[in-house]
Amino acid sequence: MKTDTAPATxxxxxxxxxxxxxxxxxxxxxxxxxxxxxxLVARSAQRLAELQADLTLRGARKVLTYSANLAAVQQxxxxxxxxxxxxxxxxxxxxxxxxxxxxxxSESSIDVLLExxxxxxxxxxxxxxxxxxxxxxxxxxxxxxxxxxAGDRGRRSNYVYGSAKGALSLFLQGLxxxxxxxxxxxxxxxxxxxxxxxxxxxxxxxxxADPERVARDIVRALERRSPDVxxxxxxxxxxxxxxxxxPETIFKRxxx
Amino acid sequence: xxxxxxxxxxxxxxxxxxxxxxxxxxxxxxRELIDCRRLNRFLGFDESTGMLRCESGVSLSxxxxxxxxxxWFLPVTPGTRYVTVGGVIANDVHGKNHHCAGTFGAHVxxxxxxxxxxxxxxxxxxxxSDMLAATIGGLGLTGVIAWADIQLKRVAGPWMDAExxxxxxxxxxxxxxxxxxxxxxxxxxxxxCFAGKNLRGIFFRGNHAADAGKTFHPKRGPKLPFxxxxxxxxxxxxxxxxxxxxxxxxxxxxxxxxxxDSFFYPLDSIRQWNLLYGxxxxxxxxxxxxxxxxxxFEELLDRIxxxxxxxxxxxxxxxxxxxxxxxxxxxxPGLTVALDFAMRGERTLQLMHSLDEIVQHSGGALYPAKDAxxxxxxxxxxxxxxxxxxxxxxxxxxxxxxxxxxxAQS
Numbered sequence: 001m002k003t004d005t006a007p008a009t010x011x012x013x014x015x016x017x018x019x020x021x022x023x024x025x026x027x028x029x030x031x032x033x034x035x036x037x038x039x040l041v042a043r044s045a046q047r048l049a050e051l052q053a054d055l056t057l058r059g060a061r062k063v064l065t066y067s068a069n070l071a072a073v074q075q076x077x078x079x080x081x082x083x084x085x086x087x088x089x090x091x092x093x094x095x096x097x098x099x100x101x102x103x104x105x106s107e108s109s110i111d112v113l114l115e116x117x118x119x120x121x122x123x124x125x126x127x128x129x130x131x132x133x134x135x136x137x138x139x140x141x142x143x144x145x146x147x148x149x150a151g152d153r154g155r156r157s158n159y160v161y162g163s164a165k166g167a168l169s170l171f172l173q174g175l176x177x178x179x180x181x182x183x184x185x186x187x188x189x190x191x192x193x194x195x196x197x198x199x200x201x202x203x204x205x206x207x208x209a210d211p212e213r214v215a216r217d218i219v220r221a222l223e224r225r226s227p228d229v230x231x232x233x234x235x236x237x238x239x240x241x242x243x244x245x246x247p248e249t250i251f252k253r254x255x256x
Numbered sequence: 257x258x259x260x261x262x263x264x265x266x267x268x269x270x271x272x273x274x275x276x277x278x279x280x281x282x283x284x285x286x287r288e289l290i291d292c293r294r295l296n297r298f299l300g301f302d303e304s305t306g307m308l309r310c311e312s313g314v315s316l317s318x319x320x321x322x323x324x325x326x327x328w329f330l331p332v333t334p335g336t337r338y339v340t341v342g343g344v345i346a347n348d349v350h351g352k353n354h355h356c357a358g359t360f361g362a363h364v365x366x367x368x369x370x371x372x373x374x375x376x377x378x379x380x381x382x383x384x385s386d387m388l389a390a391t392i393g394g395l396g397l398t399g400v401i402a403w404a405d406i407q408l409k410r411v412a413g414p415w416m417d418a419e420x421x422x423x424x425x426x427x428x429x430x431x432x433x434x435x436x437x438x439x440x441x442x443x444x445x446x447x448x449c450f451a452g453k454n455l456r457g458i459f460f461r462g463n464h465a466a467d468a469g470k471t472f473h474p475k476r477g478p479k480l481p482f483x484x485x486x487x488x489x490x491x492x493x494x495x496x497x498x499x500x501x502x503x504x505x506x507x508x509x510x511x512x513x514x515x516x517d518s519f520f521y522p523l524d525s526i527r528q529w530n531l532l533y534g535x536x537x538x539x540x541x542x543x544x545x546x547x548x549x550x551x552x553f554e555e556l557l558d559r560i561x562x563x564x565x566x567x568x569x570x571x572x573x574x575x576x577x578x579x580x581x582x583x584x585x586x587x588x589p590g591l592t593v594a595l596d597f598a599m600r601g602e603r604t605l606q607l608m609h610s611l612d613e614i615v616q617h618s619g620g621a622l623y624p625a626k627d628a629x630x631x632x633x634x635x636x637x638x639x640x641x642x643x644x645x646x647x648x649x650x651x652x653x654x655x656x657x658x659x660x661x662x663x664a665q666s
Contacts, residue, residue: 033322053300057298057300057322058298197294
């Protein structure tokens, strides 16, 4: 087994963008058990208040919350401002929100299509850029975002969501290179399908990965110095390598 | 949740937690289950009194992980920590401390219950106390438990002062029990059901230890990766296991300080242990027989021993005299025994049927949480008051178990 000898990131103050997403819920619990301080951003003030109570009991040293709709870029300045004033020493930022509509709806409605891109890509790059500048200035920390294995190749059944997530992965790749000289890590998190409210409507969701296990992988990646790109569960790294190597002439005929 | 309950058809739903009930009380064949695992937030905790409020999908394991380091433990715990608070209430589970603490339900001070017709109903001793009593042991049929207030108990740490004592007759077991129940918070016995006419077993008793000053390192046990072939578990291999188990524990006889998890949850250390029984699985038989009827208890054990079909997971305990916390609570004064039987078709069912007769004639009862096969008549004998429970059933709820033992259609 590979052992990581690099020092831990010493993650202590974590900003979670999209704190009520199914994935974020599990990640926050594991961070709380480590005694982290958390700054949670999500839409529902009520759910944030409930999360604050839960995570405090689970061991979080401090839980700050801010209610905002992150899909709306004009609200970002206020979120960032609040973070700088009330949580200025944050060392980790995790973007954990996303939206997945039925592919068919994005084909028949331009509004749905644009919303999918707005939530998963446009707004994500905007908020990450704000936080990136701060970490870059302070020469410290880690920036991570949850994209998806769906972004590795455009598929008939899911290419709108996939293209938004794929674009976000490309954005993170560039950002990683930009922040590298400043010593700021950028992690691209690519989960396979996970059992969360986002995937409940899907036919075979019962077979998807356990969010607790996926969260464990993510928290471990945040703590350590590697990898830059995390596939979780790990098998997806190999699956996607295979998928990416299918020639396009064949791939375009596949309906999955 | 309120919308989901309102929109459902009558008798179509059943709340589901971690699915550890052995039979069909957590199933709803051909209908729907509500996955309650996502109702898993802690809502509040009073450090001075130990009163915890949490949602019903929180597992006992999570409660221990968070509150044991703060010096609090579950008031009552079953033999596995991988069950939800909702499931523990719905089955009004008991533990090794039944003789002094009663069932889990006795430590539930208040619940919030989603009912399809009247929304979230708060139930406690002063308000809707009858609904609280119906829900404790109510098999999930009274609605979906949203949250519960549970009285945790102060402990010094994760260590247990435990004692192990071999015994070689039922009389010896009863003597040990009577002698121990005043001095030990937890008592239980492992039973070798292959020892023939002479019953033998190992008596375990313990108390929470004063702070042992030792550091505690939780261990993650091995996992059974696949179902074992059925032939591996036969009367020879089980006989050999039981003899070895008896021998090992006889040698370990005496007092020791052990971690709480090996004391309370020995089986949890082997993940997916149920696969031991192969694809056919197993049935468990847990009954209680009034102590005035020790002969019947003895006859039951004899019948199991002479059948040669018992397994290695046999435990027995004397229940205390605490009044039941719920309308359909199983635990009641008497002797209880729980035993696994690898499923071998008709043979196994016939043996269990013959055990049923003893239980029924003795005025005993069978435990719904462990049952997949009891007859309506035995259910009636075990829970003579079940008809007065019926008005409390939420019209949207039903279960395979309930339809099987009461003949209810919805």
